[in-house]
Amino acid sequence: MNVALWAIAGLLAVVFAVIGGLKLARPKEQLLTSGMEALAPFPAGLIKLIGALEVLAAIGLILPGALHIAPVLVPLAAVGLLIIMVGAVVTHALRREVGPVLRNLLLVALLVVVAWGRFGPYAF
Template sequence: MNIAYWIVAGLLALFYCYAGTLKVTRSRDRLRPMMAWVDRIPLPAVRALGTVEILGAIGLVLPPLTGVAPSLATAAAVGFVLLQTGAIAVHLTGADRRIALNVGLTATAAVTVWLAAGV
């Protein structure tokens, strides 16, 4: 189960680190082709969301790796489940109704919650 956690959590952390970095560093115009919802959210909120994603990615990896407060990995994974639940709501209330990636990320984060309980 430990190997499964590291594979799933590592992939999830890579995705969120990449997506969060884009939200923190790119302009609204450069984000728009990938994320149609950025026009409906204030830019500081997009930046804050990116920061939360980066911190969550760190939370998936660093606590179990160091052995310091490993329960934070479970909290980070639960946070990603909640984040994607909110993302699905944002997509469904706007013109962009593509939620397949969000559903996949929600399921992956839920599996990570389950695996983190065993780490």
């Protein structure tokens, strides 16, 4: 199970590093035209903040456990991303976007597994 948790955390880290990096690197208008229309009601500063939090949490899913420095940050990073993803699910549900809701629920499920495993029986 430890290997599976590492694999899931690694996959999640890549996903959130890419998505968060896009939010940090691109202006709001470019994000909206590239398929992230659900961000339209949010101010540009909030989008940048979410992107920064996603990138930091992606790092937090891997580095603390790999370096054995404050490994409790791994499940905390997963919980932080869970909070962001619940907001994403609600946002897409209000827009009646089934595909993004399902994708985000998959990410939520994977984050729950990492948080459960690293807080619980497979803590570092």
